[in-house]
Amino acid sequence: MKTVAVVPVGAVAAEVLAGIELCLGRHFGLETQRLAPLGEPEFAWEPARQQYSVIAIMRELLRFCPPHAVRLLALTEKDLFIPMLSFVFGQAQLNGTLAIVSLARLRQEFYHLPANPPLLLARACKETVHEMGHTFGLTHCLEPKCPMSLSTTIQQVDDKGENFCANCTIVLRESLQLLRTREVLRTEEQP
Amino acid sequence: MKMPWEILVVDDEEVMRESLAAWLREDGFVVDTAAAGAEAVAKARAKDYAIYFVDLKMPGGMDGIETMMEIRKLHAEAAIIIITAYATVDTAITAMKEGAQEYIVKPCNPSEISLLVNRIIKVKNLQRENIILRKKLSRHYSFHDIISKHPKMLDLFALIREIASLRSTVLIQGESGTGKELIARAIHYSGDRAERPFIGVSCAALAETLLESELFGHEKGAFTGAVAQRKGKFELAEGGTIFLDEIGDISPKLQMDLLRVLQERSFYRVGGSEEIHVDVRVIAASHVDLQEAVQRGTFRDDLFYRLNVINIHLPPLRERREDIPLLARHFLERLSHELGKEVDDLTEGALRVLLDYEWPGNVRELENAVERAMVTCRARVLTEEDFAFLNYNRPERRGWVPPANMSLEEVEKQVIAATLQRTQGNIKEAAATLGIDRSTLYDRIKKYNIPR
Numbered sequence: 001m002k003t004v005a006v007v008p009v010g011a012v013a014a015e016v017l018a019g020i021e022l023c024l025g026r027h028f029g030l031e032t033q034r035l036a037p038l039g040e041p042e043f044a045w046e047p048a049r050q051q052y053s054v055i056a057i058m059r060e061l062l063r064f065c066p067p068h069a070v071r072l073l074a075l076t077e078k079d080l081f082i083p084m085l086s087f088v089f090g091q092a093q094l095n096g097t098l099a100i101v102s103l104a105r106l107r108q109e110f111y112h113l114p115a116n117p118p119l120l121l122a123r124a125c126k127e128t129v130h131e132m133g134h135t136f137g138l139t140h141c142l143e144p145k146c147p148m149s150l151s152t153t154i155q156q157v158d159d160k161g162e163n164f165c166a167n168c169t170i171v172l173r174e175s176l177q178l179l180r181t182r183e184v185l186r187t188e189e190q191p
Numbered sequence: 192m193k194m195p196w197e198i199l200v201v202d203d204e205e206v207m208r209e210s211l212a213a214w215l216r217e218d219g220f221v222v223d224t225a226a227a228g229a230e231a232v233a234k235a236r237a238k239d240y241a242i243y244f245v246d247l248k249m250p251g252g253m254d255g256i257e258t259m260m261e262i263r264k265l266h267a268e269a270a271i272i273i274i275t276a277y278a279t280v281d282t283a284i285t286a287m288k289e290g291a292q293e294y295i296v297k298p299c300n301p302s303e304i305s306l307l308v309n310r311i312i313k314v315k316n317l318q319r320e321n322i323i324l325r326k327k328l329s330r331h332y333s334f335h336d337i338i339s340k341h342p343k344m345l346d347l348f349a350l351i352r353e354i355a356s357l358r359s360t361v362l363i364q365g366e367s368g369t370g371k372e373l374i375a376r377a378i379h380y381s382g383d384r385a386e387r388p389f390i391g392v393s394c395a396a397l398a399e400t401l402l403e404s405e406l407f408g409h410e411k412g413a414f415t416g417a418v419a420q421r422k423g424k425f426e427l428a429e430g431g432t433i434f435l436d437e438i439g440d441i442s443p444k445l446q447m448d449l450l451r452v453l454q455e456r457s458f459y460r461v462g463g464s465e466e467i468h469v470d471v472r473v474i475a476a477s478h479v480d481l482q483e484a485v486q487r488g489t490f491r492d493d494l495f496y497r498l499n500v501i502n503i504h505l506p507p508l509r510e511r512r513e514d515i516p517l518l519a520r521h522f523l524e525r526l527s528h529e530l531g532k533e534v535d536d537l538t539e540g541a542l543r544v545l546l547d548y549e550w551p552g553n554v555r556e557l558e559n560a561v562e563r564a565m566v567t568c569r570a571r572v573l574t575e576e577d578f579a580f581l582n583y584n585r586p587e588r589r590g591w592v593p594p595a596n597m598s599l600e601e602v603e604k605q606v607i608a609a610t611l612q613r614t615q616g617n618i619k620e621a622a623a624t625l626g627i628d629r630s631t632l633y634d635r636i637k638k639y640n641i642p643r
Contacts, residue, residue: 082210086298094216139219152302
């Protein structure tokens with residue numbers, strides 16, 4: 001069974017988690033399994049930057065990936081950074097198993113605007129598709145409407161769509177096909 | 192599809208290094224990392240990267256500036272981005288003065304770094320495209336491996352096509368290294384003799400008797416050491432072309448023998464009595480002015496007129512300077528394959544040195560200079576420094592010696608005449624070159640009765 005394990009890091013709204021799980025099914029055809037939430041990631045807190053180190057969180061998450069899951073997606077309300085950049089919307093292992101998305105800067109409240117739950121979910125879905133796409137080998141796409149296009153501002157997140165462009169669809173299909181083949185071989189090898 | 196550009200991230204801090212590398216990999220780049228300056232330099236020695244991200248502060252060993260300077264020695268045009276956690280004017284000035292392309296303060300906005308990388312890659316893509324276009328252009332200006340876009344040479348290519356299939360004798364005159372043999376080969380291989388042999392003989396290289404035997408062959412026992420009959424070059428070239436290089440150096444006897452071959456299309460082997468008929472096209476070449484040699488009485492006038500049916504004068508390289516970049520890049524491309532060394536281009540500074548040089552040895556000297564620079568260079572681009580040796584060869588360094596018994600007026604006359612010839616009669620250009628005004632130049636032309 002091809003499963004994506006979904007893990008909240010700290011408190012994450014249930015409706016967002018549910019919406020993202022549906023989104024994973026829509027775009028990757030994968031089943032999801034919700035894991036128990038991880039506690040608040042205080043180990044990753046960087047007082048000088050008042051943010052959380054995504055590298056520290058990802059190192060921790062690697063220990064939590066269930067053996068049967070093909071991918072682990074983490075969601076957090078924490079504002080994430082890597083040392084070089086002032087923030088990241090999310091991070092993933094290219095061709096790896098792990099992806100993480102931060103909801104902090106996807107919320108309207110971050111920009112001193114009234115909350116907008118449907119917009120938050122739409123943004124979270126796009127960023128989830130983007131980061132999960134990296135784990136399937138997709139790199140940034142030059143097509144601005146494709147969710148794999150690079151977003152460095154919230155405006156760019158809003159401008160792009162949720163559906164992969166034709167080229168990225170082909171690469172993703174091949175990657176998913178490979179995953180299925182491996183799954184079949186693994187099942188056949190088992191007594 | 193994006194081209195796989197390679198980036199090197201240099202930082203002693205693993206988290207910093209690996210997180211930036213991961214972020215860049217998501218953008219489709221191939222990313223290498225180095226934890227110290229020495230490691231970065233070793234990696235840069237093995238290959239040139241499109242962009243180098245170098246952290247300014249690296250404890251122990253080389254810091255960011257030193258690392259950048261070492262990389263610059265290997266790749267003069269490397270795009271280096273210095274990263275620092277502390278923005279001070281001093282470090283920024285130092286970094287930029289030492290040649291950093293950009294200077295960024297971490298943490299920086301993702302859109303800033305994305306814009307920066309895209310801007311550099313855009314330039315790199317244009318440079319890559321430029322190299323491809325130059326290669327295409329070089330092929331466009333190539334005629335049987337003769338590279339030129341100079342109008343005189345383009346006319347010459349047209350002439351070669353016209354005369355290629357004739358049997359008329361051709362006399363090629365030009366300074367050493369201008370490519371006389373290449374022209375001879377181009378004539379041969381453009382015509383209907385192309386499938387037949389092309390035989391070259393350097394007349395200056397052999398003594399008279401040896402040359403005679405070399406050209407006409409000998410019978411067994413014709414002279415000591417002639418243990419067997421041997422065919423000469425004229426016989427070997429049957430149906431094709433014989434190229435007689437440095438014809439101005441041959442003895443009066445051989446001049447007579449050659450005249451007979453040209454008139455009769457037949458000859459005798461040395462020590463032989465059988466007349467041998469050949470169908471050979473003769474192309475002769477000389478670096479000395481044969482007409483002058485005729486006037487001096489050292490070259491037969493009847494042979495000169497026989498040879499001079501079609502005359503080709505090859506201009507020296509200094510008179511077709513616009514070909515220098517084209518030729519230099521052509522040699523660079525060819526020698527990259529031959530030497531197994533990846534050198535992509537020449538910097539503007541290097542081209543300036545080549546364009547300023549007088550090239551007494553012409554195209555051959557240019558080829559040798561490019562080869563010498565490529566052998567000693569350590570980067571993928573040839574710079575001004577790689578051609579520093581040319582400065583020591585400049586005539587002015589050796590000191591100019593005027594011909595004996597020449598008056599000052601005669602020197603002035605000859606300099607003006609030579610300048611006008613070089614500018615093809617362009618008074619404005621000649622006056623600028625000589626550093627005098629036009630009216631003065633007109634006065635001198637009148638005074639010395641110099642033809643324009």
